[in-house]
Amino acid sequence: MARFTDKVAIITGSSNGIGQATAVLFASEGAKVTITGRNAERLEVTKKLLLDAHIPDNHINVVVGDITQESVQEALIKTTLEKFGKIDILVNNAGAGIPDPQGKTGVNQSMSTYHKTFELNVQSVLEMTQKARPHLAKSQGEIVNISSIGAGPAAQVANPYYSIAKAALDQYTRTAAIDLAPENIRVNSVSPGAVATGFSTVSRGLNEQKSKAMYEYLGSQKECIPRGFCAGPEDIAKVIAFLADRNASNYIIGQTIVADGGTSLILGAHAHGARMVEAI
Numbered sequence: 001m002a003r004f005t006d007k008v009a010i011i012t013g014s015s016n017g018i019g020q021a022t023a024v025l026f027a028s029e030g031a032k033v034t035i036t037g038r039n040a041e042r043l044e045v046t047k048k049l050l051l052d053a054h055i056p057d058n059h060i061n062v063v064v065g066d067i068t069q070e071s072v073q074e075a076l077i078k079t080t081l082e083k084f085g086k087i088d089i090l091v092n093n094a095g096a097g098i099p100d101p102q103g104k105t106g107v108n109q110s111m112s113t114y115h116k117t118f119e120l121n122v123q124s125v126l127e128m129t130q131k132a133r134p135h136l137a138k139s140q141g142e143i144v145n146i147s148s149i150g151a152g153p154a155a156q157v158a159n160p161y162y163s164i165a166k167a168a169l170d171q172y173t174r175t176a177a178i179d180l181a182p183e184n185i186r187v188n189s190v191s192p193g194a195v196a197t198g199f200s201t202v203s204r205g206l207n208e209q210k211s212k213a214m215y216e217y218l219g220s221q222k223e224c225i226p227r228g229f230c231a232g233p234e235d236i237a238k239v240i241a242f243l244a245d246r247n248a249s250n251y252i253i254g255q256t257i258v259a260d261g262g263t264s265l266i267l268g269a270h271a272h273g274a275r276m277v278e279a280i
């Protein structure tokens with residue numbers, strides 16, 4: 001029997017990138033999945049990937065909408081219950097670095113950027129957790145939040161509110177894990193480093209070509225990604241699946257698993273290596 005047979009999962013932000021790969025992996029391993037995002041066309045691509053992987057149509061629920069809207073959050077819960085009868089797994093994956101309208105970085109970024117960034121990356125997670133809680137308590141379920149190594153401890157001047165939001169999310173993961181433990185709901189999170197997805201086109205405004213070149217460059221620079229390559233969304237989906245699988249990770253709660261190919265282990269000084277001695 002596949003590990004997610006008879007499980008029902010809501011995966012936010014599944015019209016692209018990590019969420020899309022997670023939906024395909026979960027469904028391929030037996031889960032019924034609710035997929036969601038604002039972009040109806042890209043959501044259709046996810047649905048086609050699922051159907052191409054021989055997932056039956058009645059294992060797929062599609063909700064188009066903005067996850068920051070309460071009506072969309074409610075539709076996710078309601079339609080999942082109507083179609084599948086329960087909720088076992090909530091993956092709070094939707095997220096992005098919201099570009100500042102005037103291109104500002106650091107402490108000068110606008111308050112509207114701050115509010116939009118927190119609405120998406122923090123508040124929607126809080127709201128989905130509240131709404132899913134009674135159903136997860138009933139099923140003894142799991143929550144996996146998607147954070148980022150941007151949460152720290154390294155400073156993030158280019159996209160400060162995004163990184164502060166992910167740091168807040170990490171503390172929420174710990175707090176929710178303890179709060180919900182008596183209801184037998186497990187809460188954990190994954191902190192990816194660079195992953196080749198649509199993230200850079202949204203958050204950094206790069207076109208597809210530049211985005212691809214950036215991920216390839218990062219992967220080829222050992223002081224950026226010591227592992228020697230930039231992750232694909234499937235690499236992160238596997239970690240999410242581990243945390244969503246009670247058999248595999250039952251004793252882990254409130255933890256953030258870093259999956260960054262070693263990026264966060266490198267200090268600036270390491271980049272100079274032995275050459276530093278020659279330079280002085």
Ligand code: NDP
Nearest residue numbers: 013015016017018037038039066067095148195197198199
């Ligand atoms: P993508 O841009 O490829 O995917 C983001 C997903 O989130 C899309 O499905 C998008 O759907 C959805 N989304 C964004 N805003 C909203 C919204 N307001 N309402 C509903 N859905 C929304 O990026 P990733 O797959 O890389 O991002 C997934 C998660 O991984 C995010 O939380 C991100 O912060 C995190 N992450 C990514 C890293 C990377 O390098 N890629 C590194 C560290 C963390 P749509 O546009 O259709 O609304």
